[in-house]
Amino acid sequence: MYQYDAIDKEMLADRVAEFREQCQRRLFGELTEDQFKRLRLMNGLYLQLHAYMLRIAIPYGALNSQQLRKLAFIVDTYDKGYGHFTTRTNLQLHWIKLKDAPDILDHLAEVGMHAIQTSGNDIRNITADPHAGATADEVDDPRIWAEAIRQWSTFHPEFSFLPRKFKIAVTASPADRAATKVYDIGLRLHRNDAGELGFEVLVGGGLGRTPYLGPAIRQHLPARHLLSYLQAILRVYNRHGRRDNIWKARIKVLVASLGAEGFAREVEAEWESSNKAQVDLPDLELARIRAAFTPRNFETLPATSAAFEAAKANPAFARFARHNVKPHKIPGYGIIDVSLKKPGETPGDCSGEQMVLLADLAERYSQDEIRVHYEQNLILPHVKLDDVPAIWKALGALDLDTPNRGLVTDIIACPGLDYCTLANARAIPIAQQIALKFADPALAEKVGELGIKISGCINACGHHHVGAIGILGVDKKGEEFYQVTLGGSAEAEASLGQVLGPALPANKVADAVDTLVEVYLRERNDGERFLDTFRRTGLAPFKEAVYASAH
Amino acid sequence: MPALIRWTGQRAEAAEDPFTSVVDEEPIPRGDVIVSLQRFHNEGQRLLAEGRRVGVRIEANEAVEDIAADLPRISVVALVFPKFLTGQAYSSARILRERYGYEGEVRAVGDVLREQARFMVRCGIDTFTPIDGSTPDAWSHVVGRFRHVYQRAADGQAPAFVERQA
Amino acid sequence: MKALTGNLLGDGEAVFLGHDGQWAAKFADAELFEDDDAALAAEAHAKTQITVVVDPYLIDVIPSEHGFAPLSYRERVRALGPTNKPEHGKKTEGGEAIDALLHAHGAARSKGRVELIRRK
Numbered sequence: 001m002y003q004y005d006a007i008d009k010e011m012l013a014d015r016v017a018e019f020r021e022q023c024q025r026r027l028f029g030e031l032t033e034d035q036f037k038r039l040r041l042m043n044g045l046y047l048q049l050h051a052y053m054l055r056i057a058i059p060y061g062a063l064n065s066q067q068l069r070k071l072a073f074i075v076d077t078y079d080k081g082y083g084h085f086t087t088r089t090n091l092q093l094h095w096i097k098l099k100d101a102p103d104i105l106d107h108l109a110e111v112g113m114h115a116i117q118t119s120g121n122d123i124r125n126i127t128a129d130p131h132a133g134a135t136a137d138e139v140d141d142p143r144i145w146a147e148a149i150r151q152w153s154t155f156h157p158e159f160s161f162l163p164r165k166f167k168i169a170v171t172a173s174p175a176d177r178a179a180t181k182v183y184d185i186g187l188r189l190h191r192n193d194a195g196e197l198g199f200e201v202l203v204g205g206g207l208g209r210t211p212y213l214g215p216a217i218r219q220h221l222p223a224r225h226l227l228s229y230l231q232a233i234l235r236v237y238n239r240h241g242r243r244d245n246i247w248k249a250r251i252k253v254l255v256a257s258l259g260a261e262g263f264a265r266e267v268e269a270e271w272e273s274s275n276k277a278q279v280d281l282p283d284l285e286l287a288r289i290r291a292a293f294t295p296r297n298f299e300t301l302p303a304t305s306a307a308f309e310a311a312k313a314n315p316a317f318a319r320f321a322r323h324n325v326k327p328h329k330i331p332g333y334g335i336i337d338v339s340l341k342k343p344g345e346t347p348g349d350c351s352g353e354q355m356v357l358l359a360d361l362a363e364r365y366s367q368d369e370i371r372v373h374y375e376q377n378l379i380l381p382h383v384k385l386d387d388v389p390a391i392w393k394a395l396g397a398l399d400l401d402t403p404n405r406g407l408v409t410d411i412i413a414c415p416g417l418d419y420c421t422l423a424n425a426r427a428i429p430i431a432q433q434i435a436l437k438f439a440d441p442a443l444a445e446k447v448g449e450l451g452i453k454i455s456g457c458i459n460a461c462g463h464h465h466v467g468a469i470g471i472l473g474v475d476k477k478g479e480e481f482y483q484v485t486l487g488g489s490a491e492a493e494a495s496l497g498q499v500l501g502p503a504l505p506a507n508k509v510a511d512a513v514d515t516l517v518e519v520y521l522r523e524r525n526d527g528e529r530f531l532d533t534f535r536r537t538g539l540a541p542f543k544e545a546v547y548a549s550a551h
Numbered sequence: 552m553p554a555l556i557r558w559t560g561q562r563a564e565a566a567e568d569p570f571t572s573v574v575d576e577e578p579i580p581r582g583d584v585i586v587s588l589q590r591f592h593n594e595g596q597r598l599l600a601e602g603r604r605v606g607v608r609i610e611a612n613e614a615v616e617d618i619a620a621d622l623p624r625i626s627v628v629a630l631v632f633p634k635f636l637t638g639q640a641y642s643s644a645r646i647l648r649e650r651y652g653y654e655g656e657v658r659a660v661g662d663v664l665r666e667q668a669r670f671m672v673r674c675g676i677d678t679f680t681p682i683d684g685s686t687p688d689a690w691s692h693v694v695g696r697f698r699h700v701y702q703r704a705a706d707g708q709a710p711a712f713v714e715r716q717a
Numbered sequence: 718m719k720a721l722t723g724n725l726l727g728d729g730e731a732v733f734l735g736h737d738g739q740w741a742a743k744f745a746d747a748e749l750f751e752d753d754d755a756a757l758a759a760e761a762h763a764k765t766q767i768t769v770v771v772d773p774y775l776i777d778v779i780p781s782e783h784g785f786a787p788l789s790y791r792e793r794v795r796a797l798g799p800t801n802k803p804e805h806g807k808k809t810e811g812g813e814a815i816d817a818l819l820h821a822h823g824a825a826r827s828k829g830r831v832e833l834i835r836r837k
Binding site: 026027028029032033047048049050051052080094095096097098099346417418419423426428429432478479480 | 802
Binding site for chain 2: 005008010011015017018031039121156158159160161162227235239274278279281285
């Protein structure tokens with residue numbers, strides 16, 4: 001993992017001092033709320049329904065045990081004993097006081113963490129493949145490039161007052177576990193025919209009111225030119241992105257209006273006019289960052305672990321092994337998915353106590369690494385298969401052993417109207433009701449891979465557009481209603497969901513999902529996931545079943 | 552006129568402002584003036600021939616490329632911030648400094664607040680007309696808040712990765 | 718009928734203007750304005766208190782069994798606390814006022830909040 005050096009640490013210290021002073025000015029009335037709001041958003045501090053919310057950055061989802069223990073301390077000391085992992089792999093604290101915020105940032109800085117640019121019209125947290133460094137199917141470690149982008153984008157003086165927020169995701173695997181097609185910039189690392197490392201650059205993806213899958217504006221960008229090319233994209237956006245209408249201000253609207261080719265021409269022209277050498281990182285710096293991510297001491301183990309196989313005699317463990325243990329590139333190792341989706345609980349929430357346990361497990365069993373997945377789960381990336389039974393048992397003590405990765409109960413849900421000022425409807429109770437219907441692990445397994453994604457409003461923080469079943473909260477005359485979509489996916493073959501029919505009232509949603517699953521189980525061919533069956537049959541059988549009884 | 556603050560390269564100081572900023576509807580007074588881009592296109596040659604110093608005011612959605620050829624004769628480029636969060640001017644400033652090598656005065660006008668001092672200076676803006684009553688000392692303080700930078704901009708400060716090689 | 722709400726600057730808590738002109742944590746203690754002029758005057762005054770309360774705005778209030786409730790569903794959630802963690806909200810205080818909120822019928826967009834969004 002990247003370790004903050006003296007310069008990185010001084011950056012954080014200076015930032016906290018700046019924010020502390022800005023808070024003081026606000027508390028004494030020297031800054032109006034309008035002036036201060038922009039500044040506090042640049043430090044991830046929102047004012048929500050019940051309190052301030054602090055969004056702590058977890059760059060490309062990577063944490064170590066020291067950091068996770070610090071987060072546990074913070075949630076226990078300054079919040080109500082828990083945090084919420086988000087779809088941008090950050091951690092949200094929902095009960096923060098403004099006057100505590102500078103102290104919290106001080107604590108975070110001690111372990112190389114911060115809340116820099118997790119909100120505001122700036123370049124946000126860079127996300128990357130959560131299996132980076134552990135998966136066999138990557139051409140390079142995307143975190144190297146995510147870290148390079150993180151530094152370049154931090155306190156960028158030209159790009160801190162963009163028309164709107166800006167999100168970048170990086171993948172180095174054809175499997176795309178970073179959803180690169182639905183972000184402002186998606187970067188896909190590959191090698192060209194000459195074996196040179198480069199990026200396919202996608203621009204203008206996004207969810208929200210007008211969802212788009214980002215088109216490629218460049219097939220192969222030599223890796224060493226990443227930052228200068230990003231500067232060109234950001235500058236074109238900063239100068240020409242719309243600022244007259246908040247719903248038209250993302251880069252996706254600019255790309256759509258110019259067309260991918262037109263937009264690409266603008267970027268290339270800007271890029272060619274610029275002095276690339278002033279922006280691109282020298283090889284020495286890239287090597288320094290790369291060295292931080294070089295894998296450490298993997299043991300030489302047999303590919304099969306006797307202890308792991310023997311433990312499967314326990315059917316519960318066998319189920320966990322089937323769904324929550326993924327192949328690792330090193331023989332004898334595995335990647336563990338830690339589910340934060342126990343049916344009936346709030347998806348993505350994690351208590352201070354759970355954080356401390358996970359920190360211990362990461363330190364002891366996972367080369368001191370733990371990752372956040374954008375689907376609101378955690379990952380222990382470098383685990384010996386021999387150790388999985390012990391880890392599983394430890395996870396079970398604190399309800400972290402739900403064997404449901406990718407299944408119907410592995411629901412993404414935004415905080416929704418229970419917490420968020422933007423929401424039209426609640427998302428969490430809907431998730432809980434659906435999950436409880438499929439709480440029997442055997443049933444969840446029978447249903448198989450099914451991504452349900454719930455957003456409380458059109459801002460789509462719950463990623464409903466790319467859910468195999470997407471659920472969007474809408475405000476119908478002040479009551480909570482939900483629009484259901486089918487067939488979305490953020491995978492390599494990405495697709496946006498199609499609307500099923502008229503919005504349903506809150507008390508009908510879980511039953512509707514039940515019906516949808518029934519139709520799927522009835523219609524599916526061998527080996528078809530829900531998504532596959534839908535892609536074959538289309539909406540008709542699902543729509544008919546859900547709306548059969550007239551409301 | 553709001554007080555003018557100048558960044559010397561080391562610190563902020565109060566500055567005299569010999570320029571009169573003229574809106575399109577007004578007749579042009581004597582002396583040094585700052586006019587809109589459109590007015591500069593129409594009357595710029597005449598004004599310069601009269602021996603005055605002339606500045607051009609660039610609105611947020613106007614392009615500094617439009618005055619690129621005239622830059623050697625333009626004394627000040629005033630970049631407008633209609634609201635402090637309207638950020639095109641940061642790009643305009645960097646283009647003036649880094650692409651065109653402009654060495655005249657680049658001035659921030661409009662909704663100019665001290666909390667944006669550092670962004671402005673880093674992008675090459677060297678004079679400011681703050682509307683929040685802030686003093687040159689306050690501007691020096693804000694600009695000086697960070698010991699390091701992660702990226703190059705127009706101010707010439709060495710980025711972290713250069714410091715690391717030292 | 719209207720009430721005035723906002724969030725305290727220091728800790729962000731959702732509060733309501735009380736009978737004594739102080740900001741109250743409980744909706745039960747909220748001053749209810751029958752007179753629109755009085756409501757607007759209270760809102761204007763609250764907007765000057767920039768070191769006390771953030772973005773105050775008026776909400777519509779309707780009668781409910783056991784008392785009164787905000788018309789808007791969002792405002793009920795603000796008054797009660799998050800429904801997924803009742804122990805974290807104001808619901809635990811119980812009483813008739815909470816019952817009024819929990820059992821209020823119907824809901825609609827609160828005009829005050831719509832205006833706030835429009836201003837932004």
